[in-house]
Every structure is written in structure tokens, then in C-alpha cells.
Amino acid sequence: MASARLSRKTGVIVGDDVLALFNHARENKYAIPAINVTSSSTVVASLEAARDAKSPIILQMSQGGAAYFAGKGVPNGDQSASIAGAIAGAHYIRAVAPAYGIPVVLHTDHCAKKLLPWFDGMFDADEAYFKEHGEPLFSSHMIDLSEESVEWNLKTTAHYLKRAAPMKQWLEMEIGITGGEEDGVNNESVDNNSLYTQPEDIYEIYKTLKPISPYFSIAAGFGNVHGLYKPGNVKLHPELLGKHQKYVKEQLKTDDEKPVTFVFHGGSGSSKKEYLDAISYGVVKVNVDTDMQFAYLAGIRDYVLSKKDYLMTPVGNPDGEDKPNKKFFDPRVWVREGEKTMSKRVTEALNDFNCTGQL
Numbered sequence: 001m002a003s004a005r006l007s008r009k010t011g012v013i014v015g016d017d018v019l020a021l022f023n024h025a026r027e028n029k030y031a032i033p034a035i036n037v038t039s040s041s042t043v044v045a046s047l048e049a050a051r052d053a054k055s056p057i058i059l060q061m062s063q064g065g066a067a068y069f070a071g072k073g074v075p076n077g078d079q080s081a082s083i084a085g086a087i088a089g090a091h092y093i094r095a096v097a098p099a100y101g102i103p104v105v106l107h108t109d110h111c112a113k114k115l116l117p118w119f120d121g122m123f124d125a126d127e128a129y130f131k132e133h134g135e136p137l138f139s140s141h142m143i144d145l146s147e148e149s150v151e152w153n154l155k156t157t158a159h160y161l162k163r164a165a166p167m168k169q170w171l172e173m174e175i176g177i178t179g180g181e182e183d184g185v186n187n188e189s190v191d192n193n194s195l196y197t198q199p200e201d202i203y204e205i206y207k208t209l210k211p212i213s214p215y216f217s218i219a220a221g222f223g224n225v226h227g228l229y230k231p232g233n234v235k236l237h238p239e240l241l242g243k244h245q246k247y248v249k250e251q252l253k254t255d256d257e258k259p260v261t262f263v264f265h266g267g268s269g270s271s272k273k274e275y276l277d278a279i280s281y282g283v284v285k286v287n288v289d290t291d292m293q294f295a296y297l298a299g300i301r302d303y304v305l306s307k308k309d310y311l312m313t314p315v316g317n318p319d320g321e322d323k324p325n326k327k328f329f330d331p332r333v334w335v336r337e338g339e340k341t342m343s344k345r346v347t348e349a350l351n352d353f354n355c356t357g358q359l
């Protein structure tokens with residue numbers, strides 16, 4: 001199968017390249033993993049896996065992840081740390097991505113109503129970057145007003161899409177609530193019905209947003225939950241996405257079987273079948289965070305536990321009391337172990353989503 005036709009084949013891609021990549025994914029039934037990154041280390045772990053798999057990749061920063069990029073010690077009451085951290089992360093990713101020879105979508109995750117100052121700060125940076133370079137700093141953002149009324153969600157999303165459109169910037173929006181927890185918003189007790197989106201809502205969104213810009217996608221709830229839970233506790237219904245596509249196709253009277261571009265949230269802990277079913281109904285992006293966090297820990301944890309006797313003092317270990325331990329406690333050694341196990345988990349996601357070898 002021919003790969004997506006991109007004008008920029010390596011580094012952060014924007015505008016029509018993002019559209020071409022997502023269209024190619026939808027037509028060829030694969031999805032691109034969106035990995036939540038919080039540091040240069042988690043960025044390189046993700047890029048390395050995508051490079052080795054000859055795959056595109058999406059790197060995203062949450063509001064909390066962006067603040068972490070700036071430093072946990074920076075006050076963030078006015079979102080200034082999240083703004084500065086997201087911008088710093090974006091410049092870092094832009095600088096390093098070309099070294100990996102793959103296209104990278106640079107994205108930001110859930111932005112709820114109370115976090116809109118974060119959004120505005122990033123948009124200011126996008127517009128300043130656009131003035132200088134003719135493209136936005138970020139490939140795309142997510143706005144998540146799914147806690148609000150559908151009317152307000154759609155009106156406000158449309159407002160931001162109008163701001164993004166001249167830059168050909170992608171906007172992901174959410175309808176239907178993702179359960180579990182995201183960025184301090186606790187949706188653990190949300191009633192089941194609001195976890196599933198209705199087809200009429202999807203058509204309404206499509207009808208409102210499409211005339212503004214073609215660069216948008218919908219994270220539609222089909223039972224998705226953030227985090228990892230006991231097997232059986234989460235009931236996904238990816239077939240609902242198929243119903244949405246059918247309904248929108250009928251309303252539009254188009255031949256296009258999959259007019260809508262969907263995003264799958266809460267990807268951790270799902271089965272390969274759930275991924276592939278969702279992908280067959282037009283999902284082009286699957287978010288995986290919790291599984292990556294655990295994978296990153298695993299390498300570091302196992303290293304520390306197995307090398308414990310080499311890590312208690314800077315000098316002196318079972319090989320001799322005068323033996324230096326520098327080569328064991330250098331962060332490039334033990335942090336690297338986390339990168340390796342996280343990278344492996346990214347490889348698994350690329351395989352599960354049919355993304356491997358798509359370049």
C-alpha cells in the first residue's frame with residue numbers, strides 16, 4: 001500500500017500534511033498512537049519506537065504534563081507554567097524530531113472550560129509562530145468541553161476552530177464524557193448514558209464545524225475510560241462509531257462511507273479487537289497514557305531492584321568496598337532502562353493499531 005503523501009516527511013508536520021496523514025489512516029484502516037509525554041526522556045522513548053517501526057507518531061502534552069515540562073516548582077494558578085511548559089516541549093520536539101526521520105504530530109490533550117487560559121496562551125504562541133514561519137507552533141490541539149451543554153460545547157469549539165482555521169491547525173473536540181479521571185476532572189461516577197454519544201450530536205457537530213474548516217476530529221464517547229481497571233469493568237462499544245458514520249453519511253447523501261474522523265480516548269488496557277473495530281469505523285488516533293506510564297516505570301523499577309547493592313552509596317558494592325558506583329547511578333543508565341521498556345510498549349501499540357510500516 002502506498003504511504004501517505006506528505007510534503008514534509010520528517011519532523012513535526014502541520015496543516016495539509018496532518019489532514020493527508022489522517023485521511024490515509026482512515027482509508028487504510030490504521031490509527032496513529034498518541035503518547036502523552038512529560039519530559040525529553042518520554043519524548044525520545046516514543047520517537048525511537050516509531051522510527052524503528054517506520055511509523056508516524058503523535059506526541060501530546062496534557063495540561064499537567066505541560067506544567068511538568070516547565071517544572072513542578074513553578075506556580076501554575078494562572079496556567080503560566082502549563083503555557084511555558086507546552087511551548088518549551090513544542091520547541092524541544094520540533095528540534096529533535098527531524099533526527100528520527102519520521103513525521104510527528106505535535107498535539108495537546110484535554111482542555112476543559114476551566115483550563116481555557118492555557119488554551120489561549122498556546123494559541124497566542126501559535127499565532128506568533130505563524131507570523132514568523134507561516135505555520136502554527138503545534139500541529140493540533142484538543143478542546144474538551146464535554147462536561148458543558150452540547151450547545152455551549154459546540155459554540156465554543158466553533159469559535160476556536162475559526163481561530164485555528166487560517167493557520168490550517170487541527171482541532172480535536174470531545175462529545176460524550178470519558179470516564180475515569182483526566183487532569184483533575186473526576187468522571188468516575190458519571191452515569192453510563194453520558195459515556196455514549198448519540199449520532200444526532202455527531203451530525204450536528206459535523207454540520208457546524210465542516211464549513212469552518214476541514215481540520216477537525218471528534219473524540220466521541222463509546223464507553224471510554226481513562227486509566228486501568230479490573231478486566232470487565234469497562235464496556236466499550238466501538239460499533240457505535242459505525243452507527244455515527246452511517247447516520248452522517250445518510251444525512252449528507254454522500255458516497256463516503258466514513259465522513260467523520262474519530263479519536264479513541266482511554267486506550268490503555270483495551271484489547272486488540274477493540275482497537276481494530278474502532279479503527280474500522282474511522283478512528284485515526286488512539287490515546288495511550290496509563291500503559292506507557294507503567295511501562296516506563298517497569299524498566300527503572302527492575303533496574304533499581306536488581307542493582308540495589310550498587311546504588312546505596314556512591315562508592316562500595318559487592319565487588320569491593322573501594323569500587324565506584326558512578327556507572328550504576330548515572331541517570332543516563334537507569335532512566336534509559338525506563339525508556340527501553342516504554343519504547344517497547346509504544347512498538348506494541350504501533351503493531352496493534354496497524355501503524356507499523358505505514359511510511
Ligand SMILES: O=C(CO)COP(=O)(O)O
Pocket residue numbers: 036109110225226227228264265266267268287288289290291
Ligand atoms: O485518553 C488518554 C489521554 O487523553 C489516555 O487514556 P489512558 O490513560 O486510559 O490510556
Ligand SMILES: O=C[C@H](O)COP(=O)(O)O
Pocket residue numbers: 036062063064065109110181182183184226289290
Ligand atoms: O487525560 C488523560 C491523560 O492521561 C492525561 O493525564 P494527566 O492529566 O495525568 O497528565
Ligand SMILES: [Zn+2]
Pocket residue numbers: 110144146174177178182
Ligand atoms: Zn473529557
Ligand SMILES: [Zn+2]
Pocket residue numbers: 110178182226265266287
Ligand atoms: Zn483522553
